[in-house]
Amino acid sequence: MSTHASALPTQTTSSTTTAPSRIVSIDIFRGLTMTVMIFVNEVSEMRGIPQWSRHEPAQVNAMTYVDMVFPFFLFIVGLSLPLAIRARLKKNPSIPALWLHILLRSLSLIVLGLILANAEGGSRALMHLNPSAWGLLALLGGILFLNVYSGLDKKSSLVQGLKFAGLALLVGMYAIFRREVHGADGVTHAAWLDFSYPEILGIIGYTYFAVCLLYIPTRKWLWAPLAWFVAVIGFNCISAAKWIAFPDHLPWYQFPFINGAFVALVFGGIVISNLFLGQHRWQNHRQKTLMAVVFGVLTLAAGWLAAPLGISKIRATPTWVLVSVGAATLAFALLHYVCDVRKHSRWAAFAHPAGSNTLMTYLLPDLYFYIVTSTGFLFFETHWSYGAVGAVKSAIFTAFILALSALLTRWKVRMQL
Template identity: 30%
Template sequence: MTNPDAPTDATPAPAPPAETPSPEAPPVAAGRVDSVDVLRGLTILLMVFVNDLGHAAPSWLHHIEPPDADGMTVADLVFPWFLFIVGVSIPLAFQSAFARGATTAGQVGHILLRTVSLLFLGVVYEGAGGDRTLGGARWTLLAFVAIMLAWTSPPREPGRKRTTFLVLKGLGAVALIALLAIYRRRPADTSLLFYGPVEGWPWFRSEWWGILGLIGWAYLTVALLTLWLGKRREWLMGALGVLILLHLVMNQGGLFKHVESKAWLAPVGPAVSWLRGVVDWIGSYVGIGEATGSLAAITMAGCLLGSILPRGSDVATPRERTSWTLTFALGLFVAGLVTDGFAGINKIGATPTWCLWTASLAALLWLALYLVVDVAGWRAWSIVARPAGANPILAYFLHPIVTEALSVAGIGGQVMAYKDSANPGIVVAGSLGMALFVCALTGLLARLGLRVKL
């Protein structure tokens, strides 16, 4: 399942918090890197902004048209930047987990659980608007509120606040189960896992995993590879190259295209046939070349950048991190230039050039934020985005919750009239206001104790 022309938004797993750094190397390396949260928050701000835009907004703010065009716009940067930030968070999360005494087996279980959660939420997000029982807007509003409560992370300290959030968490889970039970959409022919074609299926059906699901597959791929390869940065870089090659191979006939022509493989022919069947079966449910290939390569690029940030990193000072990131970004750009001849630049196709160049831009943006926020200490301005960066799943679902609530209340047309304006300035200003409102609301709910984690 590859990503069709859907909104490029998604939210990654949160990075662990960081301490206040200073220009000197040890404090910067030993503490939290605030620029990671700022980058995530700015990406969420951009996500809400471009997803909220009306038709009159400038074309370079919308997704590229036609969808198979060779090029990209600002909107086409959002999804890959989320994937990149997911990767940045992986080494930081592993360091934090193992410092608390986590085991490798426990981390594998955590990775699988988070992946399943992302796949589930991705499918629910994509199918929410199709409900005919309560109506798309009502079902979506209730389901997304239930999701936020079901995945809330209660405070650890015992007391009334923790008890309250535990009760809300339970109510959210029960409400979500009930909403899933009554969900009905227009009947359609479909195919079920391990079953086959079904006629007139009226429940959830998705032809792809949604943005969150694609993030889940990329996260699964890179997190397991990182757990296996460890801190060897050159091995992670090699894995990034293999993931790009996997995309190219799958789009040039597949892994087994020339097997029949190789007589020396005859002795292991049955094993090869079995392996090809397994790959084909997996490929019928997930785009191997995209979700676990080139899209995972973006996440791996973020993981490589994240590998210089943990405590004890061999790339510790601002000068070293600047030099490393500039070299890395240049390498990604050159690699994207080399692969441009295969399929050009295209988000829908998850082409290698699009993946490598968006990762390069993400690395450069992080570097700029790192120098401003962590090194220079100019962080007051980042309050507009940092709360959303620290609570990304909440921010991801808040935008549709706000818009559906306005719709159910019957005032959506009036409040969001800017979207239908023929004036590009009004459209842009209105959507920017919506994005800032969602980020501010995320921060307010976080201050009240609502933190959503997978």
């Protein structure tokens, strides 16, 4: 099982011009995307599955619906970001406090991402611990530390004790982690964490930070998000055309903008968030929808025009970005009309908890994987893993994770950054 196929958006409490509340369409959009993510991650382990249900290889100029799951998550990060910033500044207008929150949020995602990226590569001999057990304990530490503990006084000794225990467990697991690497001299050496790939959560953490560097100083300018979107798409185009090469030679932790693709996906969401939920002169829903549809169609057309630069998620090409933004824009416009304007949201009850308790839901498949591999109970991992039967098993597993997410949400087990 792998969670590398897509990504997790940050969770927020939304705020509109009238009263603070969660935006139902954003939660449902996030929950539906999470549902697809769980399914495609599970089905990717099956044999005999058609290519259109897998990621396209890097050398192929094509994209499937699977390649659009991660972009949809980053787009949803953009939908939530202006609302979260507005609500936080309303609660505490301190800009330094805002930046501290952004740094801690980014760091938390990176810490969790490095656990997922490194767990399977750990050495049982060097750690004296099963690598899956290490991953399980490290994630449990993160859950204890980041859990909200609804209904309890945040300053109570119980809550503080649970958070301290979680942090201590997390630090302890990081301290003991060791892996084996083969040196150029042919000798195996012990090494600590591999930082070369921070997993999807870490990528989101860095992208979130990079977007905030641009968005926070310019957030009061109505057209700034659109200008940044166009600018980073342009940067992505000249990177794909190989007119500049320096992003390829800088590690992600030195240059979080990468080649502009991930940042552009988030800014696409910010543009649409400001259109539907921002404080501006366009208050008529029909007018907002028309503008969103125009934006969506234009980005799809731009993606078609940029096709000579390549079509690939792995290479993060402009067409992949633009087509994903266009499709996400049209999907959200429809969901906003159905769920927020017409107030029809019961049909998405199966996915709603995953959209409101996203970080916990994102980690559930990994927790399951670490538990079964630690205990050695691999029956379901090794049976019914081919073709249509494998697809049905993946759908059942997805339903199981969604049900577990709903149960944990009801029990108020909820992580928040």
